Structure formats: C-alpha cells, structure tokens
Amino acid sequence: MPAAPYAAHRKQIATILMSLGMNQDFADQTAEVLAWADLHGIDSHGLSCLAVYYDRWKKGRVNMDAKPWVVQESPVSTLFNGDGGLGHPVSIRAMRVAIEKAQKTGMAISSVRNSVHFGACGFYAKMAADQGFLGIVTTTTSNKQVAPTRGKQAQFGTDPIAFCAPCLEKQPFLLDMATTTAASGKIRNKHHEGLKLPQGWATTKDGEPSDDPLVAAEKGGFLTSLGGTEEGSSYKGYGLAAMVNILSACLSGSTLITSPMHMKQPFGQDIGHFFMVIDPGLFRDPVEFRTDVSSLCNTLRETTPIDPKRPVLVAGDPEWKAAEQRLADGIPVGEGLLAKVRKIAEENNVPWLLG
Amino acid sequence: MPAAPYAAHRKQIATILMSLGMNQDFADQTAEVLAWADLHGIDSHGLSCLAVYYDRWKKGRVNMDAKPWVVQESPVSTLFNGDGGLGHPVSIRAMRVAIEKAQKTGMAISSVRNSVHFGACGFYAKMAADQGFLGIVTTTTSNKQVAPTRGKQAQFGTDPIAFCAPCLEKQPFLLDMATTTAASGKIRNKHHEGLKLPQGWATTKDGEPSDDPLVAAEKGGFLTSLGGTEEGSSYKGYGLAAMVNILSACLSGSTLITSPMHMKQPFGQDIGHFFMVIDPGLFRDPVEFRTDVSSLCNTLRETTPIDPKRPVLVAGDPEWKAAEQRLADGIPVGEGLLAKVRKIAEENNVPWLLG
Numbered sequence: 001m002p003a004a005p006y007a008a009h010r011k012q013i014a015t016i017l018m019s020l021g022m023n024q025d026f027a028d029q030t031a032e033v034l035a036w037a038d039l040h041g042i043d044s045h046g047l048s049c050l051a052v053y054y055d056r057w058k059k060g061r062v063n064m065d066a067k068p069w070v071v072q073e074s075p076v077s078t079l080f081n082g083d084g085g086l087g088h089p090v091s092i093r094a095m096r097v098a099i100e101k102a103q104k105t106g107m108a109i110s111s112v113r114n115s116v117h118f119g120a121c122g123f124y125a126k127m128a129a130d131q132g133f134l135g136i137v138t139t140t141t142s143n144k145q146v147a148p149t150r151g152k153q154a155q156f157g158t159d160p161i162a163f164c165a166p167c168l169e170k171q172p173f174l175l176d177m178a179t180t181t182a183a184s185g186k187i188r189n190k191h192h193e194g195l196k197l198p199q200g201w202a203t204t205k206d207g208e209p210s211d212d213p214l215v216a217a218e219k220g221g222f223l224t225s226l227g228g229t230e231e232g233s234s235y236k237g238y239g240l241a242a243m244v245n246i247l248s249a250c251l252s253g254s255t256l257i258t259s260p261m262h263m264k265q266p267f268g269q270d271i272g273h274f275f276m277v278i279d280p281g282l283f284r285d286p287v288e289f290r291t292d293v294s295s296l297c298n299t300l301r302e303t304t305p306i307d308p309k310r311p312v313l314v315a316g317d318p319e320w321k322a323a324e325q326r327l328a329d330g331i332p333v334g335e336g337l338l339a340k341v342r343k344i345a346e347e348n349n350v351p352w353l354l355g
Numbered sequence: 356m357p358a359a360p361y362a363a364h365r366k367q368i369a370t371i372l373m374s375l376g377m378n379q380d381f382a383d384q385t386a387e388v389l390a391w392a393d394l395h396g397i398d399s400h401g402l403s404c405l406a407v408y409y410d411r412w413k414k415g416r417v418n419m420d421a422k423p424w425v426v427q428e429s430p431v432s433t434l435f436n437g438d439g440g441l442g443h444p445v446s447i448r449a450m451r452v453a454i455e456k457a458q459k460t461g462m463a464i465s466s467v468r469n470s471v472h473f474g475a476c477g478f479y480a481k482m483a484a485d486q487g488f489l490g491i492v493t494t495t496t497s498n499k500q501v502a503p504t505r506g507k508q509a510q511f512g513t514d515p516i517a518f519c520a521p522c523l524e525k526q527p528f529l530l531d532m533a534t535t536t537a538a539s540g541k542i543r544n545k546h547h548e549g550l551k552l553p554q555g556w557a558t559t560k561d562g563e564p565s566d567d568p569l570v571a572a573e574k575g576g577f578l579t580s581l582g583g584t585e586e587g588s589s590y591k592g593y594g595l596a597a598m599v600n601i602l603s604a605c606l607s608g609s610t611l612i613t614s615p616m617h618m619k620q621p622f623g624q625d626i627g628h629f630f631m632v633i634d635p636g637l638f639r640d641p642v643e644f645r646t647d648v649s650s651l652c653n654t655l656r657e658t659t660p661i662d663p664k665r666p667v668l669v670a671g672d673p674e675w676k677a678a679e680q681r682l683a684d685g686i687p688v689g690e691g692l693l694a695k696v697r698k699i700a701e702e703n704n705v706p707w708l709l710g
Contacts, residue, residue: 076431076461077637106431107462111638134601151658151667163598165605173601175594181587198586199554207661226591231553232536232583239530239670242651243518246489246528250520250647251638258654282432283466283606292605296597299613303506306562312506315594 002338003330004354010035012345012353013050019348020057021064022086030088033119038331041322042176044185045120047333051340053086053117061269062086062116068093071113076105079252080112084268087118087139095124095275099131102277112273113252114265117142121162122176122319124275129164129172132286134278137162138244140257140271146180147222149235152207154222155258158183159241164316168287168294174316179241180223181234187213187223200228247274357693358685359709365390367708368405371696374703375412376419377441385443388474393686396677397531399540400475402688406695408441408472416624417441417471423448426468431460434607435467439623442473442494450479450630454486457632467628468607469620472497476517477531477674479630484519484527487641489633492517493599495612495626501535502577504590507562509577510613513538514596519671523642523649529671534596535578536589542568542578555583602629 004012014031018024038046056062066085070078078097082090094110101108118124121137128135141157148155158178165173182201190197191213204210205220209229215221226237245257254272255261263269280289303312326332333341338354345352359367369386373379393401411417421440425433433452437445449465456463473479476492483490496512503510513533520528537556545552546568559565560575564584570576581592600612609627610616618624635644658667681687688696693709700707 072638074461074637079638105460106429107464109462109633109637134606148655148658148667150660150662150665151655152661153659155655155658163594163601165598165601173597175591175598177588177591177594179591181582200583200587226582226588227536228555228583228587232555232587233532233581235668235670236530236532236581239518239532242528242655242670243520243530245651246518246520246648250644250651251489251633251635253639253643253647256647256651256654258651278464278606280606282429282464283427283434284608288608289605292608292611293601296600296605296611296613299611300503300510300597303503303510304508305505306507307505310505312503313590315590315597 001332001334002355003332005330006035006039006327008353009038009047009331012341013047015350015353016050016341016345016348017064019350020054023065026066026085026089029092030086033088033092033123035331036123037120039323039326040319041326042120042122042319044183047341048337049117049119051337051344054344056116056269063268066090076101076108078108078110080110082112082115084114085116087112087115087271087273090115091118091124091273091275092127094273095127095135095277098275098277099128099133102133102279103131106279106282108277110275111252112275113254113270114268115254115271115273116269117271118273120176121160122164122174125162125164125176126172126174128277129166129174132166132279132290134280135162135164136276138247138274140245140248140254142263142269142271144257144262145184145216145223146225146241147203147207149225149230149238152205152222156225156238156241156245157257158223159244161240161244165293166290167297168290171316171320173293173297173314174319176315179226179237179244181226181228181237182223184217184223187216200224200232248272356687356689357710358687360685361390361394361682363708364393364402364686367696367700368402370705370708371405371700371703372419374705375409378420381421381440381444384447385441388443388447388478390686391478392475394678394681395674396681397475397477397674399538402696403692404472404474406692406699409699411471411624418623421445431456431463433463433465435465437467437470439469440471442467442470442626442628445470446473446479446628446630447482449628450482450490450492450632453630453632454483454488457488457634458486461634461637463632465630466607467630468609468625469623470609470626470628471624472626473628475531476515477519477529480517480519480531481527481529483632484521484529487521487635487645489635490517490519491631493602493629495600495603495609497618497624497626499612499617500539500571500578501580501596502558502562504580504585504593507560507577511580511593511596511600512612513578514599516595516599520648521645522652523645526671526675528648528652528669529674531670534581534592534599536581536583536592537578539572539578542571555579555587603627
C-alpha cells in the first residue's frame, strides 16, 4: 500500500481544504485532526473523511468560510454556534476554552451547535488529558443506521463517546468508542475480505439477525447497538446512544437525529458536540491521581492473557503503537481512496504531495 | 409470592438497620434507597442487599455508626469521606450538595471515598433530574468477577453507570446499567430456571465461552464486559468499566479494585462513588431542553417494533411500570429471601412487618 510521510499527508489535507475556500488557520487545524486519526490507525476518521466532506461541500451542506461564534457563556460553560462549517476548528476552540475555564474553576463544558462532522472524538478528549485533566466528548451524527432494541426502524447513528484520563506516562488512557457493536467501516472490511459478519453485528430490515455484510449498507438493514442482541443487553448500547444524543443535541439545541428536520436545516447539517473537562485537583493531589490511573492501567496490562501472544490491552494502546510505526514508516492509504483524493486535488488545482 | 405494601417493606428495612446501631435518620434514608429499588422492580438492589450488608456488618466491615465528613470542597466540588458506613446516606447528601452547588454555578461534582455499597445508582441520578438537572453517577464495587477482554483473570466488578435527564413528563430518561453483559442476578435466575446461558454472558476460568450458569459463581469463571466477546466489541464494555473506576476510585482516592489492598483496608470497604450534576440552563432555556428530551424519548417509543406485542422502550420505562404496579399490589419477595430477612429480624428482636 502506498505510504506518505505524516507531514506530507497532513499538508495534502490542508492544501485541499484551502482550495475549497477554507482559511489557512482552519485548514491547518482540520488537517491536524484528520491526520492525527490516520497516524493513530483510525483510518475511518482521517483522509477518508475528506472525500465525504468534499461531496457534502459540493451539495452546499458545508460552509467552508464558517466563522463560529460564542452564543452564551458562564464561568463553567460556553455555547458555540459552528456556523455550518466543518467541526474541527470550532471543536479545538471549544475544548481549549473548556480547558481554560477548568483551569480557573475546576470543571467546564463547551457545547457546540450547527456544526458538521468533527473527526475522531478521541483527539479532543486527549487535549484535556494533555493538560492533566479528564476529558469527555460526545457528538451527534448525520447517518441514521441503528434501530433501537426491539425496533425495525433506524433512529440513531454510531453516537460515539470518548473519555481520556492522564497517566504518569506520556500516553493517557483514551477510550473512543461508537455505541454500536461494530462501526460501518469494519462491516465494509468484512465485505471486502469476502467474509460473513459475526453474530450480533447487523440485522435485516425486519430486525432479524444477519451475517450478510451488505445487509445494512445496501439492503435496508441496521447496525446494532453495543450488546448486539436484546439477550446480549443491546438496550445498554442503545441507552448510551440516547445519552450521547441528550448530551450533544439536547444541551446544544442542535436538531435531534429523530426530528423530521434532521439533515434538512437550510443552514447546514446542524450536528451537535459536547466537551467536558474535569480537573482531578478538585479532589486530590494531581500526581496521586495520575499515579492511580497508571497503576490501574498497568495492572490491567499485566492480566493473565488467554493467549500469551495476545496480551491484555488498555484503551488507547493500539493507537499509540500505530502512531509510532506510522511516524517511522509513513501513513498507508489504500489505492481506491488515494485515487479519489487525487481526483479532488486535480479538480481544484492542488499540487499532489502523496507520491 | 408474598407481597407487602411499600410502606411496610420500607419500614422493615429501616427497623432492622436501626437494630444494628444505625441512627433513625440514616436508617430511613437507607431504607428509602433500598425500597425504591424494590418498588421499581430492581430486586437485585433492594431488600436482597440487606442480607448481604448484615453479613458484612457481622464481619466488622460496615460502620453502622458512620459520621461522614467533608474532606475538601470548592464552589463546584465536594469530596466526602463516608467513614466506612453504608453508602446510601452519604450518597444522598453528596447528591444534594452537588445539586445545591449546581443551582449556583451550573454544574458540580461530589466524590465519595471510604464508603460501602450504596444501592442502585439510578436513585441518585434521578435526584438531579427531579430538580431539572442532568445526573451522572458511577461507583466502584466490592466483587472482582469480570476478566478484561483477552484476559483470564478477574480485574473488575459490574462497575455501573447511571445517567438521568428530565423530560416534560413526570418520569425522566433514566439509564442505569452495569458495564457487564449480564448482572450476576440474571445469571443466577437462569440457573434457578434450569436454563443454559446465552452466548457471551460468561466464560470459563480459561476464558473460553461457556453456557453453564454456575461457571462464574462456582467454577472460577468470569462475567463478560458488555459486548460479550472480543468480536462483539467487549473491549468497549471493558473500557467503560475502566472509565467508571477512574471516575469513582481515582478521583476520590478510594482503593483501586486492582490494588492488593482492595477490600483489605483496616477501616472498611473503601468503595468510591462519583456524582455529577449539570444544569441544562447553562446552554438553553430549560423547558426547551426538556421538550427535546421528551421528543427524543417519544419518537423512540414510536419506532416500528419487530414484534407489535413488544414495543420499543426507553431507559426507565420498565421501572416506572413496575413501580405503578407494586405501589398498588405490594412488593413481592421470594420465600428464600423472606426467610433470610425474617431470621435477621428475629436475631435482633425487630418486630416482623412483612406478613
């Protein structure tokens, strides 16, 4: 697979965004978030998103000249309007502001309405941990593809949650999870590999379990909530998805995914985000706190493994490992995606940097 | 099954606790939390806990004369020491204080260390919603019974999370979930009914999937994290359990469940709790917020069901229904549990109120 150095990969994303009318500062920030995902092996949330954003922009659903603003604020809170632009710059700002407020008050929330996709939740949660704080991030999504437990009608998206806590070591505990059993990208991969789906990943349009990897994408079926089936407690994953929508949409005043106006607002996609920061120093000496988080994580890593070749991991471990390797070897991009991005670059007269 | 009226059920719990040396105020509060669980059909967290507490008290692990105190506080935070007592009274106080602080600042956290089991998380989360706020509650647990994904050694407990949001209607959205696939009580029920376990509920001591309902309780096996298997994304449930332990133990400074000192502290069980309150008025008109939460919940309830006889539910719905029925018909208690509690009452010269 072709692989380009991180710097070129990131610059290519920024130059394409600038060619679509985004200012350099916003393009650099957006490229930072997307390239971070690719660097960390989260291929579903990096360069592959750029192709999706491009299609949305051509349809007039993304404001590349967005100028987000503060709607209201208090010492512990800020509500932003994203002005219909890509969510990355306003989200970096929202998380920075929440961190600054938490530095004074001990905790803070930034809420964003009228935004678009913001990339990987984990990027923003980690910003808090990099300052010694806890970060919690949730967002609404654009695609309805999950039926609630007992239902046969899509009501939710992948509705992710990220939680990040600082450790003594450089890398924090970083959980970044969709509240579905499997992400669409993983299901697509099973199709590409000619494999059936494991039990509980998807259902038919009638809500029956299915092992067909195309059932949700092309045949009217659904992704399942974490738990997979009612007997596997999918109502928990479904409940978490509802929580994510309450935190991200109901607090910010973004359009509910269950609303008839979802994705039909005249001014854009109206995605909502939630960013929370907590200073552990409110309760304990911060070094003692980080010592305990490290102790917890390291004890978990030392758990006796079922297969000695597959040790027990802690949330974030696969990502730190991928980043180390990709920093050294470059970021691999599949031929199909590379051709798509190259076409976007050509259409917009952007110099090609990815080999 | 014998059933006693709610008032008698609650009074019986309080009178037994008082006979063990708890003051009337604390006994009333503890009985309120336990009877609330039974009233709402959460039988695993009501009267059945009293028998467990009694055993712990006889072993000197519960301080029935606890006098919890504030260790440190700020305008948005309070850290309590539970003084080794049952967790219910200090948790009611911690949630009340967090609500009072949130009424002034918009959000607040109470953290509790050196506590014991506090009953059902959902009770406390609902206290916040009853005041128009969001409530989030987590707690550590005493029993290690869950092996992390890829592991064959217990590191975690059921590590529950509750999230409650107010609606326009009287009853809020109330998610209260263990981060395991199935609770121990549900597995015990399968055994009592002579049934095998569904796929993904438990594993053998070697980490292999098992359908034996006694595998975890008596044969050295484990409960699974939500997701059930690695292929079912059990690392998400496992990640949520780690998050719960960071919020509940690392923030409060309680003994980590992974520590060699877990359940061995000289002063008690040292369970940690986390209570967070957020005022949606920080971001929006509170009525508009509740209107959106109600709209979300009601649209979910209207989802086309797979089986018209089994409609789609929203978190909390089964509990409100149970409470309505049990308020009218009394709270049923199984013969085995009833005999156990009767024995406790007799041993402590407490008048018998449950028929």
